[in-house]
Amino acid sequence: MSTPKVKRKFKRRYDKLPTVLLFVLPALIPLIVFWIYPICRSVYLSFTNWDFISPTYKIVGLKNYISLFRNPRFFEALGHTVVFTAGTLIPTIVLGLVLALLLVRNFHGSGILKFILFSPWITPTVAISIVWTWIYKTDGGIANTILTALGASPLKWISSSDTAMLSVIIVTVWKSLGYAMIFYLSALERVPGELYEAVALDGASKWRTFFDITLPCISPTTFFLMIITMVNSLQAYDQIQVLTQGGPSGSTRTLLYMYYQLGFQEFNMGQATAVAVVMILLTVGLSVIQFKASEKWVHY
Amino acid sequence: MAEIILKNITKEYENGFQAVKNVSLDIKDNEFVILVGPSGCGKSTTLRMIAGLEDISDGDLFIDGERMNDVAPQHRDIAMVFQNYALYPHMSVYQNIAYSLKIKKIPKSEIDQRVHEVAKSLGLEELLDRKPGQLSGGQKQRVAMGRAIIRHPKAFLMDEPLSNLDAKLRGQMRVEIADLYQRLNTTFIYVTHDQTEAMTLGTKIVVMKDGEIQQIDNPTNLFSYPVNKFVAGFIGTPTMNFFEAECAEENGLVVLKTVAGRIVMNDAKAAKLREGGWIGKKVTGGIRPEHVILSQDGENTVFSGKVNVFELLGSNAIIYVETEAGMIVMNTSQVQVYEHGDKIALSVIADKVHVFDPETERTVTN
Incomplete structure (x- = not known):
């Protein structure tokens, strides 16, 4: 043996x-x-009817999940989460790259410009959001002043369910733009200059060079930013809390905000943690999909 | 196939530094031209101006009679092999080679056929699916050449293409490039700081220093008739020995008097020295190590001293001799072992002596 x-x-x-x-x-x-312990505890709590205050609670099995999946508010929040995530992810990546492309060549004052663009990232979201509530003021806010000056009709911004989500997305994109730009700047600087020369001699136009050389060479950074921005968007709370509190009429209620409302306003911790578990699964699922897809388009 | 003409080309950077000064060069169709010189001599800058990767500050560049100064690199129909290969890291070997054709929207079937032709000729067929990161230095080098060849360009530019390879591979690739030149029969412009590459590959060698052309000639002439002390010292290994001497006339013969002896000049050299009024003046003498010989009798001795280092290379030996005139190097095929400190008397093959003006460093005997 x-x-x-x-x-x-x-x-x-x-x-x-x-x-x-x-x-x-x-x-x-x-x-x-x-x-790890809070996650496990949350999963456990999602099978109970705990009300956040009572010392005792009962195990209710899948009841929380069943009622969640029967609740139209949940699917509405899921939809808002998708819109918010896509609405922040795509502009952040695209505009971050555009800014980096504009600023990759040093010119007089480019350092200060980079710092200004990056500063929202290091400012607390709550502070930013408070300032944006002033900007979004229907009467005399800067946003509407600019719109009127441009000849457009003023918007209701965070006071209307039509524009509230857009308003929150604008704030979030504005905040994370500088962050994406900084990462893209360093990625662009690392692309070997010889590649651009080789591709010029091979006869590529500027657009082709961008799509055939620049984009593939910085693809690891794009991938990294996609994951980070996605996770940040799924976890967005501060700006929603300050700007809209999930409203008007639930138009900016994302899953995380729904979790907050269920747990800490409606004291239904069992169902709140069920939402949290769904969010964890969603995050993991999306990350797995992104990692799988990245094998096709990310070049290390 | 192209004729490339550089007319008084100058490259001046914004800070006023002139990397290339007033360079004029005629490159004929199918020539293999080598730009050679120490680092910072402007050879790469010259090449990059021909490619269109650097602006020309002054002067004119003509390719096949057409002025190209303001033509973008992609419209010059020139291919270039870079020092670090510059392969597209995210593309396979196939895609790297095919890229320029894909841009020109050449039909896929033709691209496929041409890629396979080129891959076959360079021994890359097995590697077509690999990414550059999975290739060795020599293989990357071949892919870089394949990418250039497939376009059938007017001219190939190569910027120190072998400098990243180890010595053995460099020798091998040198032969391959020579073979490629024979097969393609087109214009090559090749930048190197390695004079062995220059001498073995080039049909025309341009020696540069500090942004200026020193001499343009074929390898044989460059070796035998250098125009100045720099070219004489740069071409050939080990480098030429230089020594101080006095030009004098004795019994109707023109001689170079060294510390330890005298070298009798042949008629042609004597005439040049007389013409130039060098009799009675100090000159710099030059003799290649392979033209230094052992002095058989005291009469012919030009230098005498002690052996400093003895290097046996197999079929020949290099002997470094500490003499009154400084270090003199001898490259001899008559291999006889010397110890450090052995006394030795040296002579030279008088016909092979070069004489330079000590001030301008120009050759006075050509």
């Missing part, structure tokens, strides 16, 4: 475990306390 051999192998594999644990624990403890 090979038992002793297996044992020895087992021993060899695990005899360093205490040492490894010693080094990993300082990082592992906060991860367990603040991340």
Whole structure:
């Protein structure tokens, strides 16, 4: 029998475990306390009828999920989440790249310009959002002043369910634009100059050069920004809370905001955590899809 | 196939630095021209101006009689092989080679046929599906050449194409480039700082220094008749020995007097020295290591000294001799082993001596 051999192998594999644990624990403890345990706890709570206040609660099985999937508000929020995520992701990536392309060549004042464009990213979202509530004011807000000056009719912005989502998206894109730009700037600088020379001699136009050389060379950055922006959009809360509180009439209620309302306003923690679990699955699912798709278009 | 003419071309950067000064060069159809010189001599800049990758500050560039100064690189019909190959990292070998044809919207079937032809001629058929990251240096080099060949351009420009390869591969690729030139029969312009590459590949060599052309000639003439001390020292390994001497006339013969002896000039050289009024003046002498010989009797001794380093290379040996006139290097095929410190007397083949003006460094005996 090979038992002793297996044992020895087992021993060899695990005899360093205490040492490894010693080094990993300082990082592992906060991860367990603040991340892994709460996730597990949330999943558990999603099968209960806890009301956030009572010390006791009952396990209700899949009831929370069933009522969630029967609730039109949930699908409305899911739709808003998709619109918000796509609405922030695409403009952030595209405009971030455009800004980076404009600023990649240094000119007088380009440093200051980069800093100004990046500054919203390092400013707290709550502060930004408060300023934007003034900008969006229907009477005398800068947004409407500009629209009127351009000859367009003023909008109701965050006060109307037609434009509230657009308003929140504009704030979010404006905030993350500089971040995308900084990443694209460094990616563009890393594309070897010789490639542009080779492609020029091969006869490519500017557009072809951009699509055939620049875009593929910076594709890892695009991929990274897509994942980060997507996760940020799924987790957006501050700007929605300050600007619209999910309204008017639920038009800016995303899944995360619905979670907040269910758990902390309606005290239905069981159903709130069920939404959270759906969100986790959604995030994981979207990330897996992106990673799979990236094998086709990301060139390392 | 193209005739390329550079007329008084100058490259001046914004900070006033002149990388290329007033360079004029006639490149005939099917010539293999080498631009050679130490780093910073302007050879790469000259090549890049021909390609259109650098603006020409002053002067005219003609390709097949047409002025090209303001023509974009893609409209010059010139292919270039870069020092770091510049392969498109996200494209397969096939796509890299096919790219320029794809841009020209050539039918797929023709592209396919031409790519396979080129791949076959360069031994790349097995690698067509690979990405550049999966290739060795030599293979990348071949892909870079394939990308150039497939276009059937008017001229090939190569910017130090072998400098990233190891010595053995460099030798091998050098032969392949020579073979390619024979097969393609078109104009090649090749930049290198390696004089072996220059001497073995070129039909015409342009030696440059500090942005100026020093000499344009074929390899044989460049080696035998350098126009100045720089060219004489740059071409040939080990480099030419230089020594101080005095030009004098003794018994009707023109001689170069060195510290330890004298070299009798042949009639042609004597005439040049007399014409130039060099009799009685100080000159710089030059002799290649392979033209330094052992002095058989005391009469012919030009230099005497002690062996410093003895390098046996197999069929020949290089001996570094510390003499009164400085270090003199001898490259001899009569292999006789010397120890450090051995006394040795050297002579030279008088016909092979070069004489330079010590001030202008120009050759006075050509």
